[in-house]
Amino acid sequence: MSSADAVRGAALGLIAGVTGAHQALSDQLATGALVALAPADRARAQRLALTTLRQIARADAVLKPHLRRAPPADVQALLRLATVEMLDLGAAPHGVVGAAVALARAGGQRAEAFAGLVNAVLRKVAATDPARWSSLPPPSLPDWLRGRLMSAWGKRAVMAMEAAHLAGAPLDLTPKDGDAAALAARLGGVALATGSVRLVAAGQVSDLPGYAEGDWWVQDAAAALPARILAPGPGARVLDLCAAPGGKTLQLAATGAQVTALDISGPRMARVTENLARCGLAADCVVADALTWQPPAPFHAVLLDAPCSATGTIRRHPDLPFVRTPASLRDLFALQARLIDRALAFLAPGGRLVFATCSLLPDEGEAQVTAALARHPGLRPDPEALALPGLAPEWTSAEGGLRLRPDYWPEVGGMDGFYIAALRHSPA
Incomplete structure (x- = not known):
């Protein structure tokens, strides 16, 4: 496995831990594939996971028209990661699609069966008009939190906070x-x-x-x-x-x-x-x-x-x-x-x-x-x-x-x- 694929694999593990097991990223940093990476690669995997988590709602909006039903969680994480790499980070589509298909095939019998779907869906995602991605709204906060903040600070303030969350932090x-x-x-x-x-x-x-x-x-x-x-x-x-x-x-x-x-x-x-x-x-x-x-x-x-x-x-x-x-x-x-x-x-x-x-x-x-x-x-x-x-x-x-x-x-x-x-x- 190449260094780039190892970084993607470690990032996938972090994303799955958050979205599937509801584990904070900070609780995962000493476990999984991340610990085997060199420090620079470890940092890249963390940044890739953070960016994907920040953009999940927008990635799902792009993926939805190309999926008849939701794939298994590990395949969905792979699709989200690849979508964010191409549309938000500007990575070359050919390399991203190829790497995603390879990761699907290496993910065990269940994930391997979805390699064809991963290839087909991501090729369509790669053709997405960049203007559509940039026009997608910032992801909304969870309902339980958004409601409390709306009561405290009002709708306009909450929408401004959500835009700040999408922008990330220096x-x-x-x-x-x-x-x-x-x-x-x-x-x-x-x-x-x-x-x-x-x-x-x-x-x-x-x-x-x-x-x-x-x-x-x-x-x-x-x-x-x-x-x-x-x-x-x-x-x-x-x-x-x-x-x-x-x-x-x-x-x-x-x-x-x-x-x-x-x-x-x-x-x-x-x-x-x-x-x-x-x-x-x-x-x-x-x-x-x-x-x-x-x-x-x-x-x-x-x-x-x-x-x-x-x-x-x-x-x-x-x-x-x-x-x-x-x-x-x-x-x-x-x-x-x-x-x-x-x-x-x-x-x-x-x-x-x-x-x-x-x-x-x-x-x-x-x-x-x-x-x-x-x-x-x-x-x-x-x-x-x-x-x-x-x-x-x-x-x-x-x-x-x-x-x-x-x-x-x-x-x-x-x-x-x-x-x-x-x-x-x-x-x-």
């Missing part, structure tokens, strides 16, 4: 020294007003100048804001709750604060330790459950990026609509409330809490903070902390938080959806 970096202009000039990127550096065509991340030296780390511009809003001073005792994979820990450590990073997952915390070592930064890394852990002393500030539905990150994680369900949301809402209460208990009098979720749902943002303010009479919003460059005043929500959406900043490539609130705690 690569954002956080400079260790805080000099976004210098890093942007060095890498040929754009320095964003909030302090991040944006690259449109980055290639292999680990090959970029400054990666090995730890001069920067990958972090969406919106995800970089909670630590900038917390803004601890040198020597401040700071707790980063639910810290993995560690971008915010790195930011806090770079300020000179005394950082404790806590996460319940040992393997994920190992990534935090690795990132700290690469960047030459220090933090006390703790593997524990925040709901039962007891710190040795109170903290001046706590950053809580709570577990959530991650619906704000669909533009970079198009597998999420296939693996998330509404059934788990109620437990998440309850956990977030408990974590807020726990985080406040870790603060010294007058301490500050920044609460964040990468969610588009008000239940995981505005409603959580409104409820927390009612539960804790000594808690109050700190709107001045949200007054950072690049943030529009209209993004401030009624209870004093910051609401970010993927359709914001369309002229520079958007941002992840986030909710962030800065709170001060003076126990009554």
Whole structure:
């Protein structure tokens, strides 16, 4: 099997895992055909799977007239992959069709029986007018999520979010020294007003100048804001709750604060330790459950990026609509409330809490903070902390938080959806 066919085969395995087994891509990266690939091929397979998942609804619209009935799931995944390669990625039709037929024949007796269908259908797909592909609408969010977002933000906003999801996400970096202009000039990127550096065509991340030296780390511009809003001073005792994979820990450590990073997952915390070592930064890394852990002393500030539905990150994680369900949301809402209460208990009098979720749902943002303010009479919003460059005043929500959406900043490539609130705690 050629290198290109091995990449396609690994991408097919990822797609099938998402659409068939409802496994997140991140849970599949250490399994299957992907692990046998060289790093560059592994990255190509992941990109191919991500692009196909992002475009599945549009691929199905093109395939539907050429199929009398739905083929088996593995054959359908192959047709979708090949369609996206030809119509979205501009790959040569002859090579794509030939590779798809070869993969069908190598897929066992059942898949081999569909090799003729794969050949016939994809030849018709290859003749599709490019204008038809470009005119297809962005894929809609799942009904359960789309309905909730329509109620919260309205139809026009949801359609804009869906367009942002289809466009995907650029690569954002956080400079260790805080000099976004210098890093942007060095890498040929754009320095964003909030302090991040944006690259449109980055290639292999680990090959970029400054990666090995730890001069920067990958972090969406919106995800970089909670630590900038917390803004601890040198020597401040700071707790980063639910810290993995560690971008915010790195930011806090770079300020000179005394950082404790806590996460319940040992393997994920190992990534935090690795990132700290690469960047030459220090933090006390703790593997524990925040709901039962007891710190040795109170903290001046706590950053809580709570577990959530991650619906704000669909533009970079198009597998999420296939693996998330509404059934788990109620437990998440309850956990977030408990974590807020726990985080406040870790603060010294007058301490500050920044609460964040990468969610588009008000239940995981505005409603959580409104409820927390009612539960804790000594808690109050700190709107001045949200007054950072690049943030529009209209993004401030009624209870004093910051609401970010993927359709914001369309002229520079958007941002992840986030909710962030800065709170001060003076126990009554």
